[in-house]
Amino acid sequence: MPELPEVEVTRRGLAPRLRGRAISGVAIRERRLRWPIPDAVRRLAGKRVRGIGRRGKYLLMDCGAGHLILHLGMSGSLRLVAAGTPAGKHDHFDLEFGDRVLRLRDPRRFGAVLWTAGELAKHPLLAHLGLEPLSSELTGERLHALSRGARVSIKQFLMDARRLVGVGNIYASESLFLARIAPRMRAGKLSREKSERLSAAIKRTLHTAIRAGGSSLRDFVSSDGERGYFQNRSWVYGREGKPCRRCGTAIRRIVQGARATYYCPRCQT
DNA sequence: CTGGTCACCTGGAAGC
DNA sequence: TGCTTCCAGGTGACCA
Incomplete structure (x- = not known):
């Protein structure tokens, strides 16, 4: 669904609810998104969310040891649901936070869940992005x-x-x-x-x-x-x-x- | 480098 | 009702 506003609204909804919380588990039901969800993502269990940023249409979850990079593609959405909520057909990925679950739904699978431990600005998907339209960069x-x-x-x-x-x-x-x-x-x-x-x-x-x-x-x-x-x-x-x-x-x-x-x-x- | 086209994938709506 | 076709909010890969 996402252009920048939808991604930013998602970020603002999630950030205050997840900041400081520990990831208790990871569920990958379908790893074939735009790129396969890497195994490194499973090792997020135990890490704590420091914050959620955004660059263009990418959501960047700071997990201390690195960043989870999320993209919603054409049909993706992220939602917080109660633990135990049955996953639907296109609910491909969960980050669990005890009683709550951050759930990615993406019917068309153009979205992405990636992990980087390196410098964000140098990540190949982010390195060549242009001006942020809502910042003072754009005049x-x-x-x-x-x-x-x-x-x-x-x-x-x-x-x-x-x-x-x-x-x-x-x-x-x-x-x-x-x-x-x-x-x-x-x-x-x-x-x-x-x-x-x-x-x-x-x-x-x-x-x-x-x-x-x-x-x-x-x-x-x-x-x-x-x-x-x-x-x-x-x-x-x-x-x-x-x-x-x-x-x-x-x-x-x-x-x-x-x-x-x-x-x-x-x-x- | 630029600009143009294609591919990826599924579901819903419109057309017949 | 059922089958077919078209279209959809993104973007990397590939080509000339």
């Missing part, structure tokens, strides 16, 4: 500089994690709508002003989504409710043919890099 100026010379469309540019992390398919369309930028424009042609608008739109879109998800944190942590996603109504995403919420023009759907893009042909130029 209109930085975005402008970053996009110079890029020949890809701005939509695809936004989704390239080597430039900018965390913006996935939904929020790329949403941010471009807010910034009133046509998705097919070449990234390298972004004006300074458009860069400024886009930078602000990305931050706003992500913050809004996090806030919406945050309101359903209780459900997320305690039960199987799948709330938080999509609960903030979108401006354009998934609205092909429906009237633009600003001007009434029919929203269009196009395909860029094999992914659907939605936009208003009148508002976005």
Whole structure:
């Protein structure tokens, strides 16, 4: 489910509940995720969780001796359930904490559970990640500089994690709508002003989504409710043919890099 | 290096 | 009702 907001909402839900707690056991029911879950993960039993961080869409659980790296792929979710709760068909992995269990469900198995004892910043999956959009790293100026010379469309540019992390398919369309930028424009042609608008739109879109998800944190942590996603109504995403919420023009759907893009042909130029 | 395409996997919705 | 096809929130691997 996850773009950055969903991952961040997950992190905020889990961190205060797991920080300081000792891992009592590990259950691997299906190790074939994007990469096989390594055996090293079994040796987490007895370790204590120091904190949970995030880099892009990766969750990083600090276990003292190293980090558990978690990625939710397209269909993953993490939930805290009571010990003894029967595992469902796609519940592939558990970290046990006495009476509670952190459970990973991932029907499509594009997610990942990995372990590294080394320096996080040097891990191959993390080393080449781009700007964190919610940090002060992202400014209109930085975005402008970053996009110079890029020949890809701005939509695809936004989704390239080597430039900018965390913006996935939904929020790329949403941010471009807010910034009133046509998705097919070449990234390298972004004006300074458009860069400024886009930078602000990305931050706003992500913050809004996090806030919406945050309101359903209780459900997320305690039960199987799948709330938080999509609960903030979108401006354009998934609205092909429906009237633009600003001007009434029919929203269009196009395909860029094999992914659907939605936009208003009148508002976005 | 860049940019474009494919593959991975399952389930739900739409189409016939 | 049942079968088929299409589509889905990510991203590494591979190609030109």
